[in-house]
Amino acid sequence: MVSQLPADINNRSADTTIREPVRSEPSAPLDKSADRIRAMFAEIAPRYDFLNHLLSAGLDIAWRRRTAQRAPRPLVGPILDVCTGTGDLALAYWKAGSRRVVVIGLDACEPMLRLAQRKARRHGAADWIEWVLGDTQQLPFATGTFQVVSVAFGIRNVSDPLQGLSEMVRVCTRGGQVAVLEFAFPKNRIFGRLFRWYFNRVLPRIGQFFARNRFEAYRYLPESVGLFEQGTAFARRLEEVGLGQVEMLPMTGGIATLYLGRKP
Numbered sequence: 001m002v003s004q005l006p007a008d009i010n011n012r013s014a015d016t017t018i019r020e021p022v023r024s025e026p027s028a029p030l031d032k033s034a035d036r037i038r039a040m041f042a043e044i045a046p047r048y049d050f051l052n053h054l055l056s057a058g059l060d061i062a063w064r065r066r067t068a069q070r071a072p073r074p075l076v077g078p079i080l081d082v083c084t085g086t087g088d089l090a091l092a093y094w095k096a097g098s099r100r101v102v103v104i105g106l107d108a109c110e111p112m113l114r115l116a117q118r119k120a121r122r123h124g125a126a127d128w129i130e131w132v133l134g135d136t137q138q139l140p141f142a143t144g145t146f147q148v149v150s151v152a153f154g155i156r157n158v159s160d161p162l163q164g165l166s167e168m169v170r171v172c173t174r175g176g177q178v179a180v181l182e183f184a185f186p187k188n189r190i191f192g193r194l195f196r197w198y199f200n201r202v203l204p205r206i207g208q209f210f211a212r213n214r215f216e217a218y219r220y221l222p223e224s225v226g227l228f229e230q231g232t233a234f235a236r237r238l239e240e241v242g243l244g245q246v247e248m249l250p251m252t253g254g255i256a257t258l259y260l261g262r263k264p
Contacts, residue, residue, distance in 0.1 A: 030220075030227055032159050034135070038109050040215035041085070045111040047211035049086055051218070054210075055203055063256050064089045064152055067181050068096035070249070070260060071148050077101040080146040080171060082136040082164070083154025085109075087116030087129070089181070093148065094125050104146075106132045106139070136164040141171045148172075152181040156228040165241045172263045178243055179260055182234070183225045186254035195255055199225070235259060 041048070052060050067089065071079075075097040081090040084105030094103050103125075107113050113131045120129045134140055136151070136158050149168040158164040168178050186192040199222045207218025229237060231248065234257075238246045243261030250257050 030224055032157060032224070034108065034159060036215065037157050037159075040213065040217050040220065041109040042111045043213035043215065044207075044211040044217045045086070045109065045115060048112065048115070049088070051207055051210055052088075055206060055218075059252055059256075061088070063181060063251055063258070064092045065096075066249075066251065067150065067152065067179055067258055068092035070179065070258065071096055072177050075101055076147060077103065078146050079103045079148040079150070080139075080141070080168075081105045081150045081152075082139070082168060083107060083151050083157065084116060084131075085112050085152075085154065087113075087119055087131070089150055089152040090116070090129055091120065091123055091125060093150070094123075094128055099125070099128070101128065103129045104132055105129060106134045106136065108133065108135055137167060139167045139171050143170050144173050145171050146173060147176045148179065149176070150179040150181070153183060155180055156182065156224050161228075162237065162241065165237065169242045169263055174263055176263050177260060178238070178263065179258065180234075180238070181256060181258050182228070182230075184230045184250070184254055184257045185225075188253065191253050195253075230257065 044051070071093065077097060079090075079093045079097070079101060081093065081103065084090050084107045087105050090103045090105035094101060105113070105116055107116075110133055113133060117126075117131055120126050120131075132140070136154075137160055149172045151168065155161050155164055172178055186195050203222065204216070204219040207221070208216060211217065235246045235248055238259060238261045242263065244264050246259065246261040248257055248259055
């Protein structure tokens with residue numbers, strides 16, 4: 001059966017209508033203004049999936065799958081994936097829910113969501129996943145709506161990450177899970193140096209070669225990761241916004257970390 005949604009979601013359009021976002025203002029030294037981030041991702045959208053898989057050697061697929069597998073059981077939904085991009089994590093949750101769980105993917109970039117829509121149709125998920133154009137800092141959902149609220153490699157792109165996290169916690173049900181998958185720098189000295197060399201020197205050149213854009217998106221990537229809190233510092237932020245039972249799960253030698261927390 002289709003997972004039952006709260007009335008406010010049932011009243012939303014079921015034809016995957018993309019809604020207009022609420023604009024936000026920049027609040028960090030690195031230029032993360034809403035307009036710039038939206039335009040940057042719009043330019044790289046056609047090559048986004050290809051480069052994700054190429055630059056991570058396919059590891060990003062396994063990271064998202066593992067994130068979805070850590071969802072609470074039984075996984076009945078609904079699930080919200082913010083900064084969903086082209087929808088890979090939203091689809092991973094749908095599959096983790098035996099392809100019978102309702103998922104909403106929200107993003108501020110319409111070209112990315114158009115790709116996500118097409119991808120969902122190819123996977124037979126169009127009736128289960130709705131795509132919403134919106135701002136993570138002002139989520140258009142009622143408090144306590146979703147069993148799981150997730151974000152993969154996107155919270156550091158939000159102008160005010162703490163506000164985005166607070167909104168994720170707000171719309172999560174009591175006892176529900178908030179999941180944040182994000183890049184990190186390995187603690188191992190040798191591996192860490194090798195990864196930083198690749199991440200800062202090689203990755204931006206490959207990215208710009210395959211997805212030429214005015215914003216140097218693949219130079220922005222390591223810069224934004226370098227400025228973002230990681231490990232226990234970020235885990236404390238999750239506690240500050242109201243989550244309990246926070247745990248960290250490093251992946252692939254620590255180049256990505258999955259943070260999980262429960263809403264009391």
